[in-house]
Amino acid sequence: MLTKRHLLGATTALLAFGAAALAQDARPAATAATPAQAGTRFITVASTTSTVDSGLFNHLLPLFRAKTGIDVRVISQGTGQALDTGRRGDADVVFVHARAAEEKFVADGHGGPRRPVMYNDFVLIGPKSDPAGIKGSRDIAAALTAIQTKAAPFVSRGDRSGTHQAELALWQAARIDLAATRGTWYREIGQGMGAALNTAGGMNAYVLSDRATWxxxxxxxxxxxxxxxxRRLFNQYGIMLVNPQRHPHVKQADGQTFIDWIVSPEGQKAIADYKINGQQLFFANASDTGA
Amino acid sequence: MRDTLSVLPLTVTDLVFAAGGRPLVDGIGFTLPKGGLTVLIGPNGSGKSLTLRLCHGLLTPTSGVVSWAAADGVVGGVKRHAMVFQKPVMLRRSARANMLHALAAFGLSRSERATRCAEALERFGLAGLAERPARLMSGGEQQRLAIARAWALRPQVLFLDEPTSQLDPGATRQIEEMLMALRGEGMTLVMATHDMGQARRLADRVLFLNRGRLGEDAAAAPFFAGPASPEARAFIAGDLVW
Amino acid sequence: MDISQSFAAAIGLILGGDPAFLAIVGLSLTVTLSAVAIAALIGLPLGALLALARFPGRGAVIVLVNALMGLPPVVAGLLVFLLLSRSGPLGPLGLLFTPTAMVAAQTLLVLPIVIAITRQLTEDLHGEYREHLASIGLTGISAIPTLLWDGRFALATAILAGFGRASAEVGAVLIVGGNIAGYTRTMTTAIALETSKGDLPLALGLGIVLILLTLAINAVTYGASRVGARFAG
Incomplete structure (x- = not known):
């Protein structure tokens, strides 16, 4: 009988646990419907692996929350996927780095206006043995040409991310037609920056990375x-609100508060202050309206 | 009031049960009045177990009729016949819980279940084993529990399918004594057995089955003194018909 | 060298009591146990029903359920994602990127396991019990409670198998949860994240903690069901 009772107790506890978990989730949903009520205030931001993996958000979000009381839930995806998330209305704010794709997003009426936030740069990473012999070059087009000529292994993100789009643009700048010339040396992995770096390390390959993630x-x-x-390795980040006309549930006010804070002198200083081992990762340039 | 209505007599007419086109029970008919212990004997595959199951309603006849004096053997919404199997089916619970489960299935009130359960455990000498996991009891104890469990349901008719075939002589003897006691209290018993000694000891009436047919239906004493049919004679002699 | 670093990281995590880490462990357990509880609540009766019911196409249903045990987590995640996306049929609920969505996706993964194993166990047990149960009037679905109760210790294995699948998977929770720090980050998505950050020792350390947790839960359940099974015979 004792055993039975224990089993019953355990089952009850399990179910109660589940119910509690569900109740917990029901709260934010209710808040979303009636913003006037107390509860967790939050917005969802679709951003890129570079901003998350580099730790930038871990640095920024506590500052923002302290000032506004708004929680920010960040989904880290490639830029293409993050823009898709915004397009479907599954995020309130999109914070990415692929200017052409962002401008198309805005032009198509999915959100905007786009505000420039910060930049860093891409770097070409490779094995110290450097089979293509490009170390120390400042000419990315020449370096890529050397890699292609020597058919040295190169890892591509292959995931429509900002970095992937930048990489494709650089091949174009080097006048290399990947579709025609790519061989087994060119390896698309369809994964995030970190995975790409792990892969490149594993196969002694070259890889294009944003400096922050590196x-x-x-x-x-x-x-x-x-x-x-x-100069062509420049990497600009932009931020935009998802169109609330198209997706009425978008938290326009809180999302705009976040964007306004990011581009405000305070937010810009917070970005500039983020360093790893004394090295600054991102350079705030919201005031550069042409960026 | 409870026993004013009887489900008996049971009338079985032209009973046929076929599987795969082959009749395993082939036109059996008999009437079962109230009282006494009827034994079904016959070689393997003669249809003893099937006949019991058809009477108890576990199988649906291919044709023919199993007709109780009260429809389906039910009186006052309660089925008044029960069955005990060759290999006792013991639920994975204590002896007491096994009993309570069957009583609950009969829709009895909680207090009624407790009363009957205590009564049955006591009567069949299982009170000391009440909390034992039923499946860990000995074969004899399990069969005793199966009979007690059936008895607690207050059946007018109890079907038994070779209840002692897997038991040692001591346990067999115990079961036989219980069955005689039940018969003495007016319960009607119908038992299939392979044990001729047991049949001789217990039977009031014998139904001899052979190849799905009713070979002989006779009172026990004259039957064992000298069966009318040559097949039954041979069967009792212990050869030929096997 | 990485391995010893990982064990050090695992021990540090366990002993350190870092609230963020504890929140991740807590969320992992909450999500997975909720999914398993819901799947059990639905799957046990459904599996028993499938064991007892006879209807045209039953064989096909059994094959389908068995096959769904191998449903790739990513596909389960994608299905739930498409349902819950703001642009999907259940979008207005606003559940994408919440623990609820993760519970839903994992329930989808666990359910076929619970149904399939329950079906098999119940069918076997019913083979043994059928005549007695029919004799006392429990035919058809009225036999289900008895079978589930008596099969409870064996059925614990079905539940454990489901738990193992849910606690180990990353594909589904990553897609529908979004791996949001402090909100939908679980053990497995944290491991994926640390791997992509190149912090392999920490990733493996988290993995070790996950394995230990799974081990503990399995040991407790196994022990309880052994004791119980001995009691019940």
């Missing part, structure tokens, strides 16, 4: 920065 990346192994400083 600086915070821990599993460098034999990898190092080989090419940097080319």
């Amino acid at each position: 600086l915070s990346f821990r599993n460098r192994g034999d990898l190092d920065i080989l090419v940097e400083g080319d």
Whole structure:
């Protein structure tokens, strides 16, 4: 009888646990419907792996919450996917880095206006042995040409992310037609920046990375920065509100508060203050309206 | 009031049960009045177990009729016949819980269940084993519990399918004594058995089945003194018909 | 060297009592146990029903349920994602990227396991009990409560198998939960994140903690069901 009672107790506890979990979730949903009520105030931001993996959000969000009381839930995806999330109305704010794709997003009426936030730059990472012999070059087009000529392994994100789109643009700048010339040396993995770096490390391949992710990346192994400083490696981030006319549930006021804070002098200073080992990862440039 | 209405007599007419086109029970008919212990004997595959199951309603006849004096053997909304199997079916619970489960299935009130359960455990000498997991009891104890469990349901007719075939002589003897006691209290018993000694000891009436047919229906004493049919004679002699 | 670092990381995590880490463990357990509880609540009766009911197409249903045990978590996640997206049929509920969505996706993963194993166990047990139960009037679905109760210790295995699948998967919770720090980040999505950050020792350390947790839950359930099974015979 004792055993039976225990089993019953355990089952009851299990069910209560489940019910509690559900009740817990019901709260934010209710809040969303009636913003006047007390409860967790939050917005959902679709952003990129670079801003999340580099730790930038861990640095920014507590500051923002302290000031406004608004929680920010960040989904980290490639830029293409993050824009899709915004398009479907599954996020309130999109914070990404692929200017052309962002401008199309705004032009198509999915959200906006786009505000420039900050930049960093891309770096070409590769094995210290450097089979393509490009170390120290400041010409990214020449470096990519050398990689292609020597058919040295190159890992591509292949996931429509901002970095992937930037990479494709750089191949174009080097006048290399990937569709025609790519061979087994060019390896698309369809994954995030960290996975791409892990893969490149594993197969002694070259890979294009944003500097922030590289600086915070821990599993460098034999990898190092080989090419940097080319003007074409510039990487601009933009932020925009998802169109509340198209998706009425979008938290327009709180989302706008977040955007306004990010581009405000206070937010911009917070971005500039974020450093790893003394190195600044992102350079705030919201005031540069042309960026 | 409870026993004013009887489900008996049971009338079985032209009973046929076929599987795969082959009649396993083939036109059996008999009438079962109130009282006494009727034994079904016959070789393996003669249809003893099937006949019991058809009478108890576990199988639906291919044709023919099983007709109780009260429809389906039910009086006052309660089925008044029960069955005990060759290999006792013991639920994975204590002896007491096994009993209570059957009583609950009969829709009895909680207090009625408790009363009958205590009564049955006591009567069949199981009170000391009440909390034992039924499946860990000995074969004899399990069969005793199965009979007690059936008895607690207050059946007028109890069907038994070779209840002692897997038991040692001591346990067999115990079961036989219980069955005689039940018969003495007016319960009608119908039992299939392979044990000729047991049949001789217990039977008031014998139904001899052979290849799905009723070979002989006779009072026990004359039957065992000298069966009318050559098949029954041979069967009792212990050869040929096997 | 990475391995020893990982064990150190695991021990540090367990002993450190870091609230963020504890929240991740808590969420993992809450989501998975809720999914398993819901799947059990639905799957046990449904599995028993499938064991006892006879209807045209039953064989096909059994094959389908068995096959769904191998449903890729990513596909389960995608289904729930498409349902719950603001642009999907259940979008107005606003459940995407919440623990509820994760529970839903994992329930979808666990349910076929619970149904399939329950079906098999119940069918076997029913084979043994059928005549007695029919004799006392419990035919058809009225036999289900008896069968589920008597099969409870064996059925614990079905539940455990479901728990194992849910607690180990990352694909579904990542898609529908979004791996939001402090809100929908679980053990497995945290492991995926740390791996992509290149912090392999921490990732493996989290993995070790997850394995230990799973081990503990299995041991407790196994022990309880052994004791219970001995009691019930």
